[in-house]
Amino acid sequence: MERAVYLAQLLRRPLVGGDGEVVGRLADVIVRLRGRDYPLVTGLVARVAGREVFLPAEQVADLGAEKITLASPRVDLRHFERREGEVLLRADVLGHRVIDVADAELVRAYDIELRQRPDGWVLTCLDTRRPPRFWGVLAGHAARPDWRDWKSFEPLIGHARSARVRGPFARLGRLKPADLADLLEDANRTESHEILQTVHADPELEADVFEELEPDSQTRLLRERSDTEIAQVIARMRADDAADAINDLPQSRRRPVLDALPAGQRTKVLTLMGFNPSSAGGLMALDVLTMAASSTVAEALRAAGEARTLQPEALTSVYLVGEERRLLGVVTLVELLQADPAARLEDVADRDPVRAGPDTDVEDVALLMTDYNLLTVAVADDEDRVLGVITVDDVLDMVIPQEWRRREPAPHPAHRVAEPGPGDVPHDTPPGS
Structure with missing residues (x-):
């Protein structure tokens, strides 16, 4: 059975040679990130005679909760310097925040589980539940760790050379732009810089x-x-x-x-x-899918399929225009899909489309969209020339009260388990059991 140890227990434990002599004490554990595989322990940082030195993993005979046994008491006393790609578990992860990818939030790592595998010791789990404070301990509130698979998280190490080995996206590639924006708004300066460094690759x-x-x-x-x-x-x-x-x-x-x-x-x-930012003119997108009234349904659908530069939210409708882009009608994509491909747009379109002027207040635009069940509304000038289109998401962004945005999010569902990789052992039992 695999044996597990926990970083909080290991730190400052004595390093003992084969003869039982205490060589020093553990200051940190070094791992190397390996993509989808669990990080491998490559060495220890030991405090020996007042300085921090490096001990390779091969020199460690056993990691125990009470002591760490070395295969050899001989220690290279040169001062430890971090190498490219190395991650220090105490300095970089323990007590620091990591990104919970499934729930798209920042959580703190309160302890770290290491398990012994055939290829060596590996980092397998993080405990993200805050331990009880002093008065909670006195009241008898026992600590109940929340051990979660390492692959559920993206660490924010704050070390540029280590960040490079994780690849341009790593686990953050699973998140939507809105999730990443929420993370940035919750992140401190150092955390936000690292998130942005990853996002900047795309x-x-x-x-x-x-x-x-x-x-x-x-x-x-x-x-x-x-x-x-x-x-x-x-x-x-x-x-x-x-x-x-x-x-x-x-x-x-x-x-x-x-x-x-x-x-x-x-x-x-x-x-x-x-335009005033809170007016229809300030909210509108300038790129609009327009067609001549004599165009066919098939031609309009083909144009919609090829309009890759337009924002998807603005592609719910096709606007019919005449000379000088004067608005003649509108037809939704659903109506186009249900119409005869050979039919002319003027025969299937609404020839009296709802429109807003560029100076219309956003609240009035919202009422128009509500009254007529619209996802988009055209913006036209006094001579009915199409200037742009407003989408419902932009209207909601303006009219939702600011205090609503700061509400606590709804409780997350049960944590999703990361897909196991080759050779992984599912964590369906408490660590160390």
């Missing part, structure tokens, strides 16, 4: 995450970047979100960021910045 994902951030968090994280770096993120954001992000920057930084944007995005952003 520029499109990075832009999506910044779109999901609350304005104060978005501004705080953007202000730490250069004008060119801000422009690189904003260039990939939706134009309406990009305009809001630039408006929230300090006045002195807006023009340099705008100048660094690609011409097309800069034109869109400047157009939207000319």
